Amino acid sequence: MTERTDKYMGQALKRKEDPRFITGTGHYTDDFTLPGTLHAAMVRSPYAHARITNIDRSSVEGLPGVVAVLTGEDVEAAGVGPIPVGWLLPDLKVPAHHAIARGEVNHVGDIVAAVIAETRAQAEDAAALLAVEYEALPSVALGSAALEQGSPQVHDDVPGNVAFRWEIGDEAALNEAFNRAYKTVKVKLRNHRLIPNAIEPRASLAQFTPASGEYLLYTTSQNPHIHRLILAAFVMGIPEHKLRVISPDVGGGFGSKIFQYQEEVIVMLASQKLGKPVKWAARRSESFVSDMQGRDHESEAELAVDENGKMLGLRVNTVANLGAYLTLFAPAVPTYLYGTLLNGVYKFPAIHAKVTGVVTNTIPVDAYRGAGRPEATYLLERTVDVMAHELGMDPAEFRRINFIQPGEFPYQTPVALVYDSGNYEPALDKALEMMHYRELREEQERRKGTNNILGVGLISFLEACGLAPSALVGQLGAQAGQWESSLVRVHPTGKVELYTGSHSHGQGHETAFPQIAADELQIPIEDIELIHGDTGRMPYGWGTYGSRSAAVGGSALKVALGKVKAKAKKIAAHLLEVSEEDIEHEGGVFRVKGAPSQQKTFFDVALMAYLAHSLPDGMEPGLEATAFYDPKNFVYPFGTHIAVVEIDTDTGKVKLRGYGSVDDCGPLINPLIVEGQVHGGIAQGAGQALWEEAAYDDDGNLLAGTFMEYAVPRADDLPNFQTGHTVTPSPHNPLGVKGIGEAGTIASTAAVANAVMDALWHEYGIKHLDMPYTSEKVWRAIREARGGMGQAADD
Numbered sequence: 151m152t153e154r155t156d157k158y159m160g161q162a163l164k165r166k167e168d169p170r171f172i173t174g175t176g177h178y179t180d181d182f183t184l185p186g187t188l189h190a191a192m193v194r195s196p197y198a199h200a201r202i203t204n205i206d207r208s209s210v211e212g213l214p215g216v217v218a219v220l221t222g223e224d225v226e227a228a229g230v231g232p233i234p235v236g237w238l239l240p241d242l243k244v245p246a247h248h249a250i251a252r253g254e255v256n257h258v259g260d261i262v263a264a265v266i267a268e269t270r271a272q273a274e275d276a277a278a279l280l281a282v283e284y285e286a287l288p289s290v291a292l293g294s295a296a297l298e299q300g301s302p303q304v305h306d307d308v309p310g311n312v313a314f315r316w317e318i319g320d321e322a323a324l325n326e327a328f329n330r331a332y333k334t335v336k337v338k339l340r341n342h343r344l345i346p347n348a349i350e351p352r353a354s355l356a357q358f359t360p361a362s363g364e365y366l367l368y369t370t371s372q373n374p375h376i377h378r379l380i381l382a383a384f385v386m387g388i389p390e391h392k393l394r395v396i397s398p399d400v401g402g403g404f405g406s407k408i409f410q411y412q413e414e415v416i417v418m419l420a421s422q423k424l425g426k427p428v429k430w431a432a433r434r435s436e437s438f439v440s441d442m443q444g445r446d447h448e449s450e451a452e453l454a455v456d457e458n459g460k461m462l463g464l465r466v467n468t469v470a471n472l473g474a475y476l477t478l479f480a481p482a483v484p485t486y487l488y489g490t491l492l493n494g495v496y497k498f499p500a501i502h503a504k505v506t507g508v509v510t511n512t513i514p515v516d517a518y519r520g521a522g523r524p525e526a527t528y529l530l531e532r533t534v535d536v537m538a539h540e541l542g543m544d545p546a547e548f549r550r551i552n553f554i555q556p557g558e559f560p561y562q563t564p565v566a567l568v569y570d571s572g573n574y575e576p577a578l579d580k581a582l583e584m585m586h587y588r589e590l591r592e593e594q595e596r597r598k599g600t601n602n603i604l605g606v607g608l609i610s611f612l613e614a615c616g617l618a619p620s621a622l623v624g625q626l627g628a629q630a631g632q633w634e635s636s637l638v639r640v641h642p643t644g645k646v647e648l649y650t651g652s653h654s655h656g657q658g659h660e661t662a663f664p665q666i667a668a669d670e671l672q673i674p675i676e677d678i679e680l681i682h683g684d685t686g687r688m689p690y691g692w693g694t695y696g697s698r699s700a701a702v703g704g705s706a707l708k709v710a711l712g713k714v715k716a717k718a719k720k721i722a723a724h725l726l727e728v729s730e731e732d733i734e735h736e737g738g739v740f741r742v743k744g745a746p747s748q749q750k751t752f753f754d755v756a757l758m759a760y761l762a763h764s765l766p767d768g769m770e771p772g773l774e775a776t777a778f779y780d781p782k783n784f785v786y787p788f789g790t791h792i793a794v795v796e797i798d799t800d801t802g803k804v805k806l807r808g809y810g811s812v813d814d815c816g817p818l819i820n821p822l823i824v825e826g827q828v829h830g831g832i833a834q835g836a837g838q839a840l841w842e843e844a845a846y847d848d849d850g851n852l853l854a855g856t857f858m859e860y861a862v863p864r865a866d867d868l869p870n871f872q873t874g875h876t877v878t879p880s881p882h883n884p885l886g887v888k889g890i891g892e893a894g895t896i897a898s899t900a901a902v903a904n905a906v907m908d909a910l911w912h913e914y915g916i917k918h919l920d921m922p923y924t925s926e927k928v929w930r931a932i933r934e935a936r937g938g939m940g941q942a943a944d945d
Contacts, residue, residue: 162822191273195255198511198850199289206281215272222252237482245305249415256474259439289511293471319502327463331454343844350401353431373693400655405517444518446471466503473514487522493563511850605909615889616701618781633780636706644753651691652703670711697889706779713775785888789813802929831894839902
């Protein structure tokens with residue numbers, strides 16, 4: 151074996167998984183078909199709120215290929231339970247969420263029945279013809295409207311449509327801070343609703359084997375082990391070892407594939423009843439009305455500062471629209487993933503936040519890329535910008551004077567979190583230099599009074615990633631652990647398999663995790679393979695969300711690798727007849743210190759571990775190890791992002807001209823993958839600020855149900871991004887790494903929003919507009935401002 155002299159960690163290696171993706175040879179759930187597979191199609195409610203008065207099965211049962219029709223009555227008769235909530239809060243009201251609606255539908259797209267047929271076309275044709283009679287009921291779509299006196303009641307067991315009331319922080323301390331404030335500002339903000347739209351629509355394929363009582367489920371999931379636990383223990387009522395969940399290649403998720411969905415339950419039940427495999431795959435139009443949606447906050451924020459511009463306190467009151475049902479993480483997103491992040495990177499003596507979670511007749515809302523943290527960042531950074539403008543201070547300098555300083559860590563915030571580390575000024579300074587900030591401000595002044603004005607949006611942000619530790623999140627309401635596991639198996643030939651409970655849906659795990667292992671074992675990366683996404687092969691794991699893969703999953707892997715390396719070193723010492731202390735491991739070779747010719751290769755050691763001809767006394771054969779890693783704290787990535795926009799004042803059109811980001815995610819395992827995550831995140835966050843909106847009418851009808859109405863950013867909408875990094879390692883995990891998968895989205899929505907409002911403030915004194923900044927919305931605001939300034943209004 152050739153000796154290793156290079157390092158893989160920190161190299162911008164091309165992703166090992168990409169060739170199969172770009173050549174169309176990946177294997178996604180919809181690519182699998184088992185012998186005799188039947189196909190399911192869902193009958194979905196056209197009403198936001200209605201009683202189901204009759205379902206006439208006979209209207210389709212005689213159609214070609216139709217095998218069965220399942221309704222809520224069939225689900226109930228089979229003893230299938232409702233889909234549970236995975237995060238509980240005190241006094242939480244949880245309406246039952248059944249696989250198929252029973253008696254009443256509560257949002258457009260709610261499943262009324264499932265038609266099973268021999269082909270997909272037959273199932274979909276029959277589903278369209280199934281005769282269902284409804285009695286329409288009053289509905290409500292806006293969160294604040296659901297709280298109004300006399301508003302339609304969504305669920306009888308959720309009085310006043312309030313699922314929970316939650317607060318955090320010291321209200322008395324905050325009131326005292328406001329009483330001594332030099333200046334305060336108040337901003338009302340809407341963080342509007344989004345639709346995830348991963349490139350691969352969801353799909354599920356289930357097979358029940360009567361002889362063994364076992365189920366096999368292929369599904370698009372970010373966390374197959376969680377799906378197995380929920381389906382087995384809480385929904386289907388079967389032993390967990392009787393269900394194998396396989397999540398093969400997954401074409402994006404952004405959080406939307408974390409949750410337990412109704413369709414997975416339906417195909418499992420249908421397969422059990424019919425004795426054949428049953429498959430369902432969403433059409434894109436179905437995804438719009440069935441995938442969990444994101445954001446949807448209505449908030450009021452108040453910020454107080456002293457005469458020196460130092461922040462004294464932040465008051466927040468938020469109404470969080472949860473949609474028709476509470477799904478897996480829904481109660482956590484607007485509370486512990488939002489309220490605890492309102493401190494940002496600043497020294498706040500006091501913060502107090504209240505959140506009211508409400509149910510409405512809309513598609514359920516849960517975690518979407520960033521999950522609570524983009525909402526907190528947007529609210530805080532918009533309010534900080536408003537205050538900077540009110541004070542007449544440069545937004546960058548206002549932030550600088552309020553930063554937590556490096557010597558103040560660990561830093562206890564007023565909203566529960568303890569930041570372990572941080573150094574925020576270098577990221578700010580690097581971003582300002584990279585984007586030529588002073589020159590941009592000079593250009594902005596030159597453009598005043600023209601029909602093409604400039605805006606510069608700056609934000610400094612922080613996120614909490616790698617949810618942890620398990621004992622803490624359990625106390626806060628999580629019905630899950632937050633550790634991760636890894637198994638490292640070295641074969642007799644020296645080739646290595648890594649097993650992880652983390653699951654990739656685009657993050658590059660098959661490259662990054664072997665990079666970690668290649669450096670630890672000092673063997674070529676080509677000799678290492680990552681295995682994930684199959685509960686039948688990997689004993690357990692908690693999946694991928696919250697930017698936890700590297701910090702938690704990668705740390706579990708490093709611990710397991712350490713155990714393997716320690717055993718290998720013992721074997722090498724035994725073979726070379728020296729003590730362990732005399733062995734050094736370098737370049738993939740175990741050699742005797744001071745006598746480099748006396749050595750054993752990694753292959754020599756691996757082979758002997760299995761031959762077992764000469765092992766230390768008491769040592770078991772084999773060379774593998776398992777590790778369970780439970781973090782001591784969250785990790786806290788941070789950074790500064792700057793967006794530059796141009797606004798055509800005649801049309802209101804906003805052009806994103808430039809964007810720069812400086813992120814700190816600790817040591818970079820693979821800079822190319824980090825860059826890709828940042829780029830994708832920026833595009834997604836900019837999409838919310840400028841184009842995307844899951845708009846509903848007052849009756850709960852989704853007005854943006856296709857890509858004809860729901861605008862996502864295209865390549866020509868975006869500039870080339872400038873990116874940079876600072877490195878502040880986390881002191882709490884063995885790799886020192888922090889998350890990066892959500893950073894771009896958490897930061898860019900606020901940065902682009904601040905850029906648009908910066909332009910409108912400087913030119914017209916417009917304090918705040920809610921996103922998205924469509925041409926019409928911006929044009930109307932300019933027209934109104936010009937009228938108010940005594941200028942001629944546009945025709």
